[in-house]
Every structure is written in C-alpha cells, then in structure tokens.
Amino acid sequence: MTIGAGPDGPGVLVIEPMGNAGRFLVEAADRLGLRLYAATRKDIYDGYPDRLRSALAGVCATDLADTPTALADMQAFCRRHAIAGVAACFELFTPLAALLAQRLGLPGNDPLLARAARNKILMGEAFAAAGIPAPRWAVVHEAGEAHEVAQSRELGRPLVVKPAEQGGSWGVSVVDGPEQLAPAVEAALQYTHAHPHGLKLDARALVQEYIPGEEYSCETVVAGGVAYPLPVVRKDTTEGRYRIETGHTCPSGLAPPLVRKVQHIAARAALAVGVRNGIAHTEVKIPPGTQTPYVIETGARLPGDNLCEIVEAATGVNEAVAYLQAVLGRVPDTAASRTDAAAIRFLLPERGGVLRQAFIPEMPGTHGEFHLRPGDVVPEPADSSCRIGHVVARAETVDQARRLADQVAARSRVEVG
Ligand SMILES: Nc1ncnc2c1ncn2[C@@H]1O[C@H](COP(=O)(O)OP(=O)(O)O)[C@@H](O)[C@H]1O
Ligand SMILES: [Mg+2]
CATH class of the missing domain: 3.90.1170 (Aldehyde Oxidoreductase; domain 3)
Incomplete structure (x- = not known):
C-alpha cells in the first residue's frame, strides 16, 4: 500500500459522500494520508453525521442537479484546492464525476459512456454491443406497452419490471401474471427525480427477461484502463415479487474457475460502460446447470451494503483504498492478505x-x-x-x-x- 504524505497529501473531491461507501472512503483517505473534500448541497452537508463532517478537509457547496453550474463550481474549487483525483460515491453522479475529471485533466472514466453506468437502458445497449451475457429487455413508457411485451412471450416468464435509473431495488418487481403487470409498471415509473438532490431521472421503465439462479457481486477496480478483479461475494435476496438483498457472504463459495469467470465478466461489464480509472460494482446471476454469469447491472461506484467491510474482513482487500488509488492514477493495491470469511x-x-x-x-x-x-x-x-x-x-x-x-x-x- 502506498502511504501518503499525511494530512498534507493529495486532495480528492468526492461527489456526494453521504451514501454507505462514504465512511469507507473516509477511512481509506486517512490510511493513504489524503485530504478528502466533498461536493454536495449546503443543506445536505448540514445533515451529515458528525464523523463525516469532521473528516472532510473542505466542502464545495453547489447544486449537483444542475450539471453546468456544478461543473463550473467544482472546477473552480478543485483548482483552488489542488485536487488530484475525483471520486463519485453516489451512482447517479458517476457521469458528473467523469465530466469533471475530463475538464480537469485528471484520471477518470470515459464521459461518453458514463451514462451507461447509471441508466439501465443505455447499460443494456452497451452490454449488447460488447456481447456481454445479460437479460434481454424492452423499454416501456406505460402499462399497455408492457402488456404487449408480455403477450408476445418473447422475454419468457416471469418478467422483471424496473426503473431505468434507480437503485436499492426501488421500483423493481418480478411479475408472474398479467394482473401484476400494471402495478409493477406504475411502481417503476414513479421515480421522476432522485432524493435528496432532486436530480431529474429518465422516467422510463424496462421489462426484462428473468434470469434464474444464485446471485453474486464483484467489484472491478480499473486504473489506466487496466482492470483488476476484486473478490466475488455471494448475495442473498428475498424471493417473490420484491427482491431485497437480505445478506452477502465473502468468499462466495464458488469453485475457483467460476470465480474467475464472474471476475472476468464483471471486468468486461465495467469496461463496457466506460470505467477507465475507478471502480465498478457488478451484479450477476448464474442460471442453474450453467457456468455462465449473466450481468444484472453494473455501477461505476463502490458497493453499498457494507460490502467494503465484508470484503476487507474476509480478504484484507480494501476496496475504498483501491478506488482512491485508481482515481489518483496510482496502481491499485488489490492483493488479498487473508483467507477468512x-x-x-x-x-x-x-x-x-x-x-x-x-x-x-x-x-x-x-x-x-x-x-x-x-x-x-x-x-x-x-x-x-x-x-x-x-x-x-x-x-x-x-x-x-x-x-x-x-x-x-x-x-x-x-x-x-
Ligand atoms: N433480469 C433479472 N432476472 C432476475 N432477477 C433480477 C433481474 N433484474 C433484477 N433482478 C433482481 O432484482 C434485484 C434488484 O434489481 P437491480 O437491477 O439490481 O436494481 P437496483 O439497481 O435497484 O439494485 C437484483 O439484485 C436481482 O435479485
Ligand atoms: Mg442491484
């Protein structure tokens, strides 16, 4: 691990650190001796937990929902504070982070592809273009279109209905009969703006083929376009209409060849959505009797759900450290130092x-x-x-x-x- 130069080390601007991964970024910055800055709205900053507020070297108060203003404010802030890396903690701001890094000439992701890491319609297109196994899908604007998709039987049964831009299983339903379709579409279409920044969302919905089987996740840290796979984690979810994550386990319990396949497909997914200097969290399902991981989604961010803690406890790999190293243009430290669980x-x-x-x-x-x-x-x-x-x-x-x-x-x- 590269140890930084103490509190005077390089500065990293985190675009909205209030999510689950924020606390792991704070710890990682401390370990690396980095100055950590946040970009957020003033009233949201005022509600941060004390330990987050006190860990920050400074705050760029701006309106992250207004891209031109936010970019101008953050650019000026970064110049003033000699920022050397840009990280996004909130999936919806990963395109903004890519644009800012490009403007500043800092290591970042491909701004032309960055929206594909937040928008599941663009993501589906990127996966199809790269030949990545993923559920087949159709875009719908209202329930009538979803009924047409269901009646055509082209995507099989059950179907998954989800918002184009959301997370945390919000608005995601597994639909087994025609009577459940209209409420599922309504649930998926309800998100027009994201809390708490009021960011406008693509309010279309997707109807997807259902992929059966066990579910796993895997982070990929990418530095200078080179993908470094991180440990695979097994995911448990509820069954039935709503699929809420109930737990995660690391290591995954998969046989080593399948672990490598999951890591390989996760890395391809990360690269397909333009991750070049950063991290991606990819979720896959492996249909029973096959060795083929299907990518459910990928996001250009650290994982939530305390997965940083779980992966480090099991393997010694600190994903937040690896992420910060990648956005600073350093070689990420991804070697496992433990074989626990x-x-x-x-x-x-x-x-x-x-x-x-x-x-x-x-x-x-x-x-x-x-x-x-x-x-x-x-x-x-x-x-x-x-x-x-x-x-x-x-x-x-x-x-x-x-x-x-x-x-x-x-x-x-x-x-x-
Ligand atoms: N096409 C699919 N086939 C099978 N299960 C799915 C599919 N899409 C989503 N799911 C289930 O729903 C969960 C949430 O969907 P996901 O696309 O990951 O949305 P979110 O961005 O809200 O996490 C997944 O973790 C998975 O368990
Ligand atoms: Mg998910």
Whole structure:
C-alpha cells in the first residue's frame, strides 16, 4: 500500500459522500494520508453525521442537479484546492464525476459512456454491443406497452419490471401474471427525480427477461484502463415479487474457475460502460446447470451494503483504498492478505409501520448496527429502505460466518406496530 504524505497529501473531491461507501472512503483517505473534500448541497452537508463532517478537509457547496453550474463550481474549487483525483460515491453522479475529471485533466472514466453506468437502458445497449451475457429487455413508457411485451412471450416468464435509473431495488418487481403487470409498471415509473438532490431521472421503465439462479457481486477496480478483479461475494435476496438483498457472504463459495469467470465478466461489464480509472460494482446471476454469469447491472461506484467491510474482513482487500488509488492514477493495491470469511445479514420487517423495538444480541465474532430507531417509520418491505439494521459475522470459513450471522439474525427482535 502506498502511504501518503499525511494530512498534507493529495486532495480528492468526492461527489456526494453521504451514501454507505462514504465512511469507507473516509477511512481509506486517512490510511493513504489524503485530504478528502466533498461536493454536495449546503443543506445536505448540514445533515451529515458528525464523523463525516469532521473528516472532510473542505466542502464545495453547489447544486449537483444542475450539471453546468456544478461543473463550473467544482472546477473552480478543485483548482483552488489542488485536487488530484475525483471520486463519485453516489451512482447517479458517476457521469458528473467523469465530466469533471475530463475538464480537469485528471484520471477518470470515459464521459461518453458514463451514462451507461447509471441508466439501465443505455447499460443494456452497451452490454449488447460488447456481447456481454445479460437479460434481454424492452423499454416501456406505460402499462399497455408492457402488456404487449408480455403477450408476445418473447422475454419468457416471469418478467422483471424496473426503473431505468434507480437503485436499492426501488421500483423493481418480478411479475408472474398479467394482473401484476400494471402495478409493477406504475411502481417503476414513479421515480421522476432522485432524493435528496432532486436530480431529474429518465422516467422510463424496462421489462426484462428473468434470469434464474444464485446471485453474486464483484467489484472491478480499473486504473489506466487496466482492470483488476476484486473478490466475488455471494448475495442473498428475498424471493417473490420484491427482491431485497437480505445478506452477502465473502468468499462466495464458488469453485475457483467460476470465480474467475464472474471476475472476468464483471471486468468486461465495467469496461463496457466506460470505467477507465475507478471502480465498478457488478451484479450477476448464474442460471442453474450453467457456468455462465449473466450481468444484472453494473455501477461505476463502490458497493453499498457494507460490502467494503465484508470484503476487507474476509480478504484484507480494501476496496475504498483501491478506488482512491485508481482515481489518483496510482496502481491499485488489490492483493488479498487473508483467507477468512465474513457475512452480513440485514434485519427486515414483515410489514411496514412504526418501529416499536429492535434488539440485536451480542455474540463473539459479530457486531450489529441499527439503521432505524424506535419511533421511525418503517417502509413496506418492497425495497432496501425497509431495513431495520444488520449484523456482521467474521469467521474462518464461509459456512461458519453464514451460520453465525444467521444465528444472530434469528435471535434478533424487530417489532413494528
Ligand atoms: N433480469 C433479472 N432476472 C432476475 N432477477 C433480477 C433481474 N433484474 C433484477 N433482478 C433482481 O432484482 C434485484 C434488484 O434489481 P437491480 O437491477 O439490481 O436494481 P437496483 O439497481 O435497484 O439494485 C437484483 O439484485 C436481482 O435479485
Ligand atoms: Mg442491484
């Protein structure tokens, strides 16, 4: 690992660090001796947790939803603070980060392809052009078009309906019968602007072929156009109409040749959407009886869901460090230094309401964290915003880590009234 020159080391501007990966970027910047700056809106900055606010060397207050203004403000800020790298923490701002890096002459992603990493319609086109295995899809503007797609049977059954630009499983439905189609399209079309910046979204929806099988994710760090694969993680989700991630485990438990295939296809997906100096989080499913990973999506950002913590606990690879190294034009440090295992389990409510009580027992080798507090509104379990908290377990083997995390989750209590 390259150790930086202390707090006077190079500066990196993070475009909206408030997501899950923000805290890992803060730790990584500290390890590398970098100055970390944020670009965000003033009122959003005011709501940052104290530990994030105090870790920042400065803030570029701007309107990230207004691209020309944001670019001009950030460009001036970067010149003033001698910024040497630009990172995006929020998927929707990855195209903005690519444009800013280009303007400043800093290492970044291909601005012409960058939108394909946030927009699932452009992403589907990029994957098709690169010959990457991915679900077949159709674009729909309203339920009638989705009915036509379903009736043609060209995409098979069930179908997946999702927004063109969203994350966290928001508005994603697996649809098995015609009566579920109209509500699914309505759920996917509801997102016209993204919270909290008010960024305008492509409000079209996709209808996709359903890919069966186990699901995995894999980050790829790319530096100077060279792809370095990171560890593969197994993903658990709910079944049925809403697919919410319920947990992740690293290592994946896949046989080494299949691990390499997942890493290879994830790297191809990252390159196909223009990642050149940065990181991509790619999700794949492997249909039973095949050795072919199908790419569900990729994003030019660090993973959420505390995956940075899980991957580092299991392998010693710090993905946030590797990302910052890539945006600074350095060779990323991707060598594993451990062969342990780690698992995370999310606590989900059975229904929406108000959180009355929540309890996570203490067990050696585990730690828990709450996302919501008693009195908070718990959304219906239709996307990841309903999560009450999580438990992380560390152990020597995958089976032990999964078992430990499952035990703690089973003994945890969530009361929603
Ligand atoms: N075409 C598909 N086939 C099978 N499952 C899918 C498909 N698309 C999405 N899913 C399931 O829904 C989840 C959320 O969809 P995804 O496209 O990853 O949206 P988001 O950007 O909200 O994470 C995936 O992790 C996967 O479990
Ligand atoms: Mg996803």
